Amino acid sequence: xxxxxxxxxxxxxxxxxxxxxxxxxxxxxxxxxxxxxxxxxxxxxxxxxxxxxxxxxxxxxxxxxxxxxxxxxxxxxxxxxxxxxxxxxxxxxxxxxxxxxxxxxxxxxxxxxxxxxxxxxxxxxxxxxxxxxxxxxxxxxxxxxxxxxxxxxxxxxxxxxxxxxxxxxxxxxxxxxxxxxxxxxxxxxxxxxxxxxxxxxxxxxxxxxxxxxxxxxxxxxxxxxxxxxxxxxxxxxxxxxxxxxxxxxxxxxxxxxxxxxxxxxxxxxxxxxxxxxxxxxxxxxxxxxxxxxxxxxxxxxxxxxxxxxxxxxxxxxxxxxxxxxxxxxxxxxxxxxxxxxxxxxxxxxxxxxxxxxxxxxxxxxxxxxxxxxxxxxxxxxxxxxxxxxxxxxxxxxxxxxxxxxxxxxxxxxxxxxxxxxxxxxxxxxxxxxxxxxxxxxxxxxxxxxxxxxxxxxxxxxxxxxxxxxxxxxxxxxxxxxx
Amino acid sequence: xxxxxxxxxxxxxxxxxxxxxxxxxxxxxxxxxxxxxxxxxxxxxxxxxxxxxxxxxxxxxxxxxxxxxxxxxxxxxxxxxxxxxxxxxxxxxxxxxxxxxxxxxxxxxxxxxxxxxxxxxxxxxxxxxxxxxxxxxxxxxxxxxxxxxxxxxxxxxxxxxxxxxxxxxxxxxxxxxxxxxxxxxxxxxxxxxxxxxxxxxxxxxxxxxxxxxxxxxxxxxxxxxxxxxxxxxxxxxxxxxxxxxxxxxxxxxxxxx
Ligand SMILES: Nc1ncnc2c1ncn2[C@@H]1O[C@H](COP(=O)(O)OP(=O)(O)OP(=O)(O)O)[C@@H](O)[C@H]1O
Ligand SMILES: [Mg+2]
Numbered sequence: 258x259x260x261x262x263x264x265x266x267x268x269x270x271x272x273x274x275x276x277x278x279x280x281x282x283x284x285x286x287x288x289x290x291x292x293x294x295x296x297x298x299x300x301x302x303x304x305x306x307x308x309x310x311x312x313x314x315x316x317x318x319x320x321x322x323x324x325x326x327x328x329x330x331x332x333x334x335x336x337x338x339x340x341x342x343x344x345x346x347x348x349x350x351x352x353x354x355x356x357x358x359x360x361x362x363x364x365x366x367x368x369x370x371x372x373x374x375x376x377x378x379x380x381x382x383x384x385x386x387x388x389x390x391x392x393x394x395x396x397x398x399x400x401x402x403x404x405x406x407x408x409x410x411x412x413x414x415x416x417x418x419x420x421x422x423x424x425x426x427x428x429x430x431x432x433x434x435x436x437x438x439x440x441x442x443x444x445x446x447x448x449x450x451x452x453x454x455x456x457x458x459x460x461x462x463x464x465x466x467x468x469x470x471x472x473x474x475x476x477x478x479x480x481x482x483x484x485x486x487x488x489x490x491x492x493x494x495x496x497x498x499x500x501x502x503x504x505x506x507x508x509x510x511x512x513x514x515x516x517x518x519x520x521x522x523x524x525x526x527x528x529x530x531x532x533x534x535x536x537x538x539x540x541x542x543x544x545x546x547x548x549x550x551x552x553x554x555x556x557x558x559x560x561x562x563x564x565x566x567x568x569x570x571x572x573x574x575x576x577x578x579x580x581x582x583x584x585x586x587x588x589x590x591x592x593x594x595x596x597x598x599x600x601x602x603x604x605x606x607x608x609x610x611x612x613x614x615x616x617x618x619x620x621x622x623x624x625x626x627x628x629x630x631x632x633x634x635x636x637x638x639x640x641x642x643x644x645x646x647x648x649x650x651x652x653x654x655x656x657x658x659x660x661x662x663x664x665x666x667x668x669x670x671x672x673x674x675x676x677x678x679x680x681x682x683x684x685x686x687x688x689x690x691x692x693x694x695x696x697x698x699x700x701x702x703x704x705x706x707x708x709x710x711x712x713x714x715x716x717x718x719x720x721x722x723x724x725x726x727x728x729x730x731x732x733x734x735x736x737x738x739x
Numbered sequence: 740x741x742x743x744x745x746x747x748x749x750x751x752x753x754x755x756x757x758x759x760x761x762x763x764x765x766x767x768x769x770x771x772x773x774x775x776x777x778x779x780x781x782x783x784x785x786x787x788x789x790x791x792x793x794x795x796x797x798x799x800x801x802x803x804x805x806x807x808x809x810x811x812x813x814x815x816x817x818x819x820x821x822x823x824x825x826x827x828x829x830x831x832x833x834x835x836x837x838x839x840x841x842x843x844x845x846x847x848x849x850x851x852x853x854x855x856x857x858x859x860x861x862x863x864x865x866x867x868x869x870x871x872x873x874x875x876x877x878x879x880x881x882x883x884x885x886x887x888x889x890x891x892x893x894x895x896x897x898x899x900x901x902x903x904x905x906x907x908x909x910x911x912x913x914x915x916x917x918x919x920x921x922x923x924x925x926x927x928x929x930x931x932x933x934x935x936x937x938x939x940x941x942x943x944x945x946x947x948x949x950x951x952x953x954x955x956x957x958x959x960x961x962x963x964x965x966x967x968x969x970x971x972x973x974x975x976x977x978x979x980x981x982x983x984x985x986x987x988x989x990x991x992x993x994x995x996x
Contacts, residue, residue: 710830
């Protein structure tokens with residue numbers, strides 16, 4: 258016994274020492290959040306004075322805010338002073354040196370998803386030679402983008418190179434005081450993506466975080482800002498279908514979209530963070546604020562999301578339809594299995610005349626999970642002739658899971674029209690028997706039925722992404738039939 | 740090919756099948772008739788492995804292999820096909836995708852390569868002509884919004900695509916108009932083959948004019964109470980079930996559909 262205790266103490270001590278070492282190297286901050294921590298974070302990133310001020314202001318507001326408790330989720334209280342708010346990307350020698358050192362479970366999933374070998378290494382965080390990547394990446398997307406005048410870089414670079422744009426738009430859609438998690442993000446955001454599409458330009462390719470190799474490690478407080486100038490178009494893909502493991506339990510990202518006159522932004526997400534094991538242990542808490550401002554007339558913002566990961570998800574991609582005739586769309590598939598909890602939906606805020614919005618939400622619950630749709634459709638006094646169509650469908654697999662729908666409608670304009678449809682269905686024994694009688698495996702049958710249920714959303718995704726998303730559902734549903 | 744010995748099955752503790760004995764040889768067509776609620780669909784479902792029903796006694800074997808040891812999908816891959824009395828809808832899943840998944844599951848089981856989308860499309864279009872179903876139905880959700888007759892034709896379409904060893908057709912003739920009955924009969928006759936057996940449940944001897952069975956059985960109260968040839972069906976049409984000693988409450992527990 259004595260020796261064991263001693264060993265344990267030794268270990269604890271070593272970790273403690275390790276903490277000191279990394280602190281000196283400024284790799285990871287000691288836990289806790291205060292103005293000094295923010296100043297150091299800003300200094301490491303060599304940010305200009307105005308950025309630091311912006312962060313500190315956000316921090317001071319955040320201190321006065323309360324964590325929301327209205328979502329239909331339960332999770333242990335987070336002690337913000339016990340988590341570290343900055344950690345640099347892992348050093349090469351700390352990464353696995355080859356796929357042999359990577360968790361075999363993770364590799365199995367990559368294989369099922371059909372991810373090419375060389376990409377598996379990157380995703381699993383294997384220390385691959387970055388030269389090959391940056392060369393191929395530069396030629397495949399940097400050149401055509403530069404020619405079109407599209408800016409696509411990390412937000413840290415944008416703060417250095419395009420300060421005027423960042424100053425003008427950062428926080429213009431999601432102000433630091435918007436909500437608790439957005440406030441926290443504003444104070445300590447680590448990195449993220451910046452996109453600027455100039456007037457009249459149709460971005461020549463789908464932009465994806467996937468291309469930006471180092472963007473995969475932007476950390477837990479990601480910040481994204483996309484600006485589409487008059488008559489421009491951009492389609493952006495966030496995330497990938499490969500499962501993402503992360504040591505950080507809390508993720509609080511902010512995404513802001515700005516569409517000016519006649520501009521269109523299409524934003525697609527596949528979120529597949531670690532959901533925890535089948536007993537509900539571990540997993541990421543994903544608290545995201547995503548909002549698009551359709552400022553210009555005839556502008557359009559579409560959100561398409563496929564959410565299968567995270568232990569707890571709290572996410573409402575929204576559209577503020579300010580410009581006359583502007584359009585907002587929200588297409589969502591949210592799947593929960595085992596002990597996962599998701600509270601997700603959208604807000605469509607109609608301010609301009611003849612604005613219209615469409616909401617198609619597909620919630621799938623399996624295992625003992627809980628899946629809630631929460632949507633707000635709001636018409637301001639100026640929203641003459643505005644209309645919304647909402648369709649909310651829930652699919653239950655088994656009888657221990659739950660689905661909830663919370664639609665809210667607020668209207669200050671009598672001419673506004675709202676249509677709402679909601680259904681709840683089950684994968685029935687008869688459907689399963691039919692599939693199996695035709696020789697189809699039960700797991701494949703469930704995934705086929707679920708894919709059919711999600712069809713309206715999948716068709717909004719870029720083609721190859723839709724195929725991947727289908728496979729992802731199949732993997733996420735594993736073990737849900739028995 | 741199919742051998743059923745002393746088969747007993749129950750649902751929710753109530754015994755429905757009370758000792759069925761039946762031998763079906765390759766190449767034969769057997770018709771099963773009998774009053775409503777006598778257990779015809781139950782027998783069909785039990786053969787296909789529906790877990791709603793519990794087999795409490797007896798044996799079922801297909802070419803000597805014990806079927807009771809196999810899961811539903813394994814039985815299907817061994818060649819058991821069931822055309823449902825009430826085909827269920829699967830919204831959003833296209834008929835084409837469903838059928839291709841099924842055909843490929845069988846092919847994989849037999850060690851053959853899977854059919855790609857183009858190859859399968861060609862095959863499916865040909866077969867849908869055979870059952871007079873517009874190829875547009877291939878693009879629709881499985882049975883989604885199909886009329887009763889269209890659902891039945893879709894079942895035959897599946898049988899023709901999957902080429903089973905034993906095809907069980909549960910009232911595939913009911914709810915069909917006169918033309919559709921012709922089409923379905925033609926489809927079933929196309930299924931007839933040396934190495935295939937067909938078991939069809941029907942209420943109407945009319946069907947048996949189109950598809951001439953080798954044997955006719957009467958199922959009543961969970962037992963086969965009479966077996967004979969083609970002429971038995973005619974006799975039943977004339978005399979009903981009463982003369983077979985089937986008790987009244989067994990003969991008509993529910994109104995005829
Ligand atoms: N899932 C079930 N739960 C309870 N009872 C059932 C179930 N399935 C069948 N039964 C009962 O078993 C008996 C036989 O039903 P079955 O469907 O096999 O009759 P059938 O001969 O096919 O009748 P029909 O000619 O009307 O189609 C009926 O009394 C029926 O109510
Ligand atoms: Mg029946």
